[in-house]
Amino acid sequence: MDIIDELRIYRERDIPYSRVLSSMCTTPHPVALEAHRMFVETNLGDPGIFVGTTELERKVIEMLGSLLNHPKAAGYISSGGTEANIQGIRAARNLKRVKNPNIVIPKSAHFSFEKIGDILGVEIRRAALDESYRVDTAEVERMVDENTVAIVGIAGTTELGQVDDIEELGRIARDMNVFLHVDAAFGGLVLPFMDERIPFDFGVEGVSSITVDPHKMGMATIPAGGILFRGEEFLRALEVETPYLTSKYQYTLTGTRPGTGVASTYAVLKHLGFEGMKEIVERCLRNTRILVEEMEGIGFEPVIRPIMNVVSFHAENAEKIKDELYRRRWVISTIRVPKAVRMVIMPHVTEEIIKEFISELRQVVRV
Numbered sequence: 001m002d003i004i005d006e007l008r009i010y011r012e013r014d015i016p017y018s019r020v021l022s023s024m025c026t027t028p029h030p031v032a033l034e035a036h037r038m039f040v041e042t043n044l045g046d047p048g049i050f051v052g053t054t055e056l057e058r059k060v061i062e063m064l065g066s067l068l069n070h071p072k073a074a075g076y077i078s079s080g081g082t083e084a085n086i087q088g089i090r091a092a093r094n095l096k097r098v099k100n101p102n103i104v105i106p107k108s109a110h111f112s113f114e115k116i117g118d119i120l121g122v123e124i125r126r127a128a129l130d131e132s133y134r135v136d137t138a139e140v141e142r143m144v145d146e147n148t149v150a151i152v153g154i155a156g157t158t159e160l161g162q163v164d165d166i167e168e169l170g171r172i173a174r175d176m177n178v179f180l181h182v183d184a185a186f187g188g189l190v191l192p193f194m195d196e197r198i199p200f201d202f203g204v205e206g207v208s209s210i211t212v213d214p215h216k217m218g219m220a221t222i223p224a225g226g227i228l229f230r231g232e233e234f235l236r237a238l239e240v241e242t243p244y245l246t247s248k249y250q251y252t253l254t255g256t257r258p259g260t261g262v263a264s265t266y267a268v269l270k271h272l273g274f275e276g277m278k279e280i281v282e283r284c285l286r287n288t289r290i291l292v293e294e295m296e297g298i299g300f301e302p303v304i305r306p307i308m309n310v311v312s313f314h315a316e317n318a319e320k321i322k323d324e325l326y327r328r329r330w331v332i333s334t335i336r337v338p339k340a341v342r343m344v345i346m347p348h349v350t351e352e353i354i355k356e357f358i359s360e361l362r363q364v365v366r367v
């Protein structure tokens with residue numbers, strides 16, 4: 001059998017995005033695909049060879065920085081939100097140099113922070129959430145001590161799409177002289193395009209670094225995460241020497257790394273522009289409202305009124321619903337506290353898909 005036919009068989013076993021309501025990734029924009037193809041062999045780990053791709057990365061960081069209220073931000077395109085979060089905290093730890101470093105994160109933080117505790121040897125302190133599932137900032141303040149290197153706020157939590165009070169966290173960070181890392185892996189490319197202005201970016205005093213992932217709402221090809229810092233000194237704090245390369249230092253976590261994420265991010269942002277991105281985000285938000293209406297119609301109640309295109313609905317038998325849907329080749333996810341089914345309304349989730357999904361879900365909850 002032809003190898004390509006063989007590959008096709010494997011690929012066909014994957015569930016198509018048209019049946020996936022659980023993912024923060026999506027079908028890449030067509031222009032992202034074209035850009036990706038052009039940059040397939042590029043390696044940003046060797047900027048002396050890939051001079052143009054390196055220059056393009058600088059431009060992409062400037063574009064993302066502009067969206068986040070700081071065109072002069074330093075940073076790079078990472079392998080995803082996990083690497084971006086690791087590097088955000090690693091820079092803070094390296095700049096602070098305390099003996100037993102700790103960070104204070106919301107209980108709602110993504111599981112990448114588990115890895116951070118393990119890899120970086122920082123103690124992870126988890127602050128409770130308030131009744132709207134935002135971090136309790138009074139508890140954050142109480143948890144900060146002389147060994148705290150950073151506090152973390154989330155702009156678009158993985159489970160509910162909630163946004164922490166970044167302004168209050170910024171005040172705490174300044175008062176207590178610690179860094180503030182904002183995990184906007186998802187929300188960073190949603191919030192700038194919403195009519196409702198929720199402060200979360202470098203416009204907030206005290207914010208030192210932001211994770212923002214083009215491979216989520218940026219419709220870039222995987223992998224494309226983003227880590228942005230307020231200043232160059234954070235990158236300097238991450239550098240190691242690379243004696244035999246065309247560059248002398250490297251601040252990225254991975255060595256060899258693709259330029260495809262850079263090119264595809266650039267292509268999408270440039271092609272769509274602010275207005276085009278806004279249109280797509282608005283469509284996702286509109287579809288989220290449609291989903292909420294339909295779900296309420298069959299007796300489900302959202303855990304919070306969705307702020308962005310992530311929404312969870314109370315369901316005691318969430319796991320059972322998820323499993324039965326999966327058996328029917330529909331993918332949703334669940335959260336444990338409170339017990340709920342969770343959906344992400346990415347650009348591939350059209351109104352038509354929502355209608356199909358709801359009619360399948362009706363059958364599932366009836367049995």
Ligand code: 0PR
Nearest residue numbers: 023024025080081082110112157158183185186
């Ligand atoms: N920060 C937040 C707020 C996130 O939601 C995520 C991932 C990350 C960081 C880590 O990003 P990377 O996965 O790029 O390293 N959130 C999604 C999740 O865990 C990732 C995901 C995407 C999961 C697609 C499944 C999927 O099909 O739900």
